[in-house]
Amino acid sequence: MELYERIPNNVNLSQDKRLQRALEKWLPSYLDWWREMGPEGFQDKDVYLRTAVDVDAEGWANFDFVKMPDYRWGIFLKPAEADARVGFGDNFGMPAYQEVPGEFRNSLRRIIVTQGDTEPASVEQQRELGKTCPSLYDLRNLFQVNVEEGRHLWAMVYLLHGYFGRDGRDEADALLERRSGNPDKPRILEAFNQPCDDWLNFFCFTMFTDRDGKYQLAALAESGFEPLARTCQFMLTEEAHHLFVGETGVGRVVKRTAQLMKESLNNDVRALGGIPLDIMQKYINFWFSYSLDLFGGEISSNSADFFAAGLKGRYKERDQYKDHIAAEGSFMLTVVEDGKLVPREVPLRNALNEVLRGEYVKDCERAMTRWNKYLREEGADAQLYLPSTRFHRHVGEFAGHHFDVQGNLTGKEAFEQSESQWLPTIEDREYVRSLMHPVTEPGQIANWIAPPTTGIKGKPFEFEYVRL
Numbered sequence: 499m500e501l502y503e504r505i506p507n508n509v510n511l512s513q514d515k516r517l518q519r520a521l522e523k524w525l526p527s528y529l530d531w532w533r534e535m536g537p538e539g540f541q542d543k544d545v546y547l548r549t550a551v552d553v554d555a556e557g558w559a560n561f562d563f564v565k566m567p568d569y570r571w572g573i574f575l576k577p578a579e580a581d582a583r584v585g586f587g588d589n590f591g592m593p594a595y596q597e598v599p600g601e602f603r604n605s606l607r608r609i610i611v612t613q614g615d616t617e618p619a620s621v622e623q624q625r626e627l628g629k630t631c632p633s634l635y636d637l638r639n640l641f642q643v644n645v646e647e648g649r650h651l652w653a654m655v656y657l658l659h660g661y662f663g664r665d666g667r668d669e670a671d672a673l674l675e676r677r678s679g680n681p682d683k684p685r686i687l688e689a690f691n692q693p694c695d696d697w698l699n700f701f702c703f704t705m706f707t708d709r710d711g712k713y714q715l716a717a718l719a720e721s722g723f724e725p726l727a728r729t730c731q732f733m734l735t736e737e738a739h740h741l742f743v744g745e746t747g748v749g750r751v752v753k754r755t756a757q758l759m760k761e762s763l764n765n766d767v768r769a770l771g772g773i774p775l776d777i778m779q780k781y782i783n784f785w786f787s788y789s790l791d792l793f794g795g796e797i798s799s800n801s802a803d804f805f806a807a808g809l810k811g812r813y814k815e816r817d818q819y820k821d822h823i824a825a826e827g828s829f830m831l832t833v834v835e836d837g838k839l840v841p842r843e844v845p846l847r848n849a850l851n852e853v854l855r856g857e858y859v860k861d862c863e864r865a866m867t868r869w870n871k872y873l874r875e876e877g878a879d880a881q882l883y884l885p886s887t888r889f890h891r892h893v894g895e896f897a898g899h900h901f902d903v904q905g906n907l908t909g910k911e912a913f914e915q916s917e918s919q920w921l922p923t924i925e926d927r928e929y930v931r932s933l934m935h936p937v938t939e940p941g942q943i944a945n946w947i948a949p950p951t952t953g954i955k956g957k958p959f960e961f962e963y964v965r966l
């Protein structure tokens with residue numbers, strides 16, 4: 499453990515002078531990026547943050563006040579397993595790859611760059627949110643997510659610098675040059691170019707889009723390329739909090755809306771300054787559908803190649819499956835053919851994006867059930883739902899077709915006629931934005947959201963999580 503080095507790490511960086519020098523050269527560029535694109539207006543404030551200091555299940559993090567630019571972004575990998583093996587695909591059972599196998603070099607670099615690109619992108623998307631925080635507790639959580647996404651960028655840049663030589667270094671530089679939403683140099687994946695400029699967006703983003711990250715990381719956490727697997731295993735530890743922020747964040751808005759529905763005489767929560775359920779449903783439809791796209795096409799030769807190579811497995815590959823070769827099975831999909839939905843059988847390996855997406859959808863349904871429970875507890879009849887996985891897709895078999903939220907094919911015109919009932923309109927977004935006023939007194943909270951049930955690390959909600 500090299501905790502007090504310029505770049506804290508548990509990979510013996512000081513033993514590898516070349517790599518250390520390369521990363522120390524990248525560090526100032528990273529800090530420039532953070533100052534330019536990180537949380538706007540709070541760089542000199544003390545924030546109660548957790549910092550990774552170890553990789554044990556117990557005591558891996560330290561909680562203390564720190565100014566964000568002084569955050570100790572480090573490189574932490576889970577310890578190597580003795581005698582690690584490739585866990586799936588054509589090389590199942592062979593020794594895990596400690597170096598990048600030449601024939602998989604391009605695939606691996608692409609996987610790492612795509613994952614890496616999402617990390618700074620989300621920080622950029624969220625950079626203005628601090629100014630309208632609903633409470634100091636939420637403000638702190640936003641910054642926690644932001645600094646950890648910064649660390650995840652470090653995790654991927656370490657792999658690029660450490661294992662891909664010259665082109666890895668170029669890719670690491672490019673990760674600091676693309677900008678979320680910039681038409682000239684956009685981020686790679688579309689969900690990461692969408693504006694995330696109000697807190698309902700933020701909670702939906704951390705609920706749905708970060709959750710895609712969980713499944714991608716989980717699939718890579720069993721990769722046959724061992725450094726990638728060990729990096730992702732530790733990233734998942736941090737990621738859990740981001741998902742918590744999203745799921746409980748949306749849940750608290752739902753709870754508050756349900757309370758306001760009860761208080762209002764005619765279910766008009768707008769009059770009481772709340773966010774109506776139908777707007778919430780539209781935000782869910784928006785972020786859920788964009789996040790589904792992140793899993794890639796339903797039928798994908800890339801997914802087959804990545805699996806065959808032992809690079810990217812299924813969710814819980816080791817524990818959940820017996821056949822780790824998966825060369826024989828098939829998978830039934832629904833596709834569009836001649837303007838109709840029809841079943842199609844494809845080789846299992848070509849359907850692995852869809853298999854992973856299915857795991858993700860189950861997880862989202864679980865959260866949905868919990869939110870709906872809040873509604874029932876407050877006596878509301880209405881329920882939230884997930885739209886069909888075919889709705890509003892821009893990638894894969896359903897892109898270019900139009901579906902209603904139930905997943906029925908509709909024409910373009912019918913879709914456009916109903917679009918304002920399914921996806922946030924400009925007016926919806928403006929209404930939500932009109933509620934976003936900063937609440938920065940310790941213990942106070944905005945009217946449109948319920949307080950959390952507990953604080954952070956045993957501290958009460960009233961704790962001054964950010965010293966302004």
Ligand SMILES: [Fe+2]
Nearest residue numbers: 617647650711
């Ligand atoms: Fe991340």
Ligand SMILES: [Fe+2]
Nearest residue numbers: 708711737740
């Ligand atoms: Fe995250």
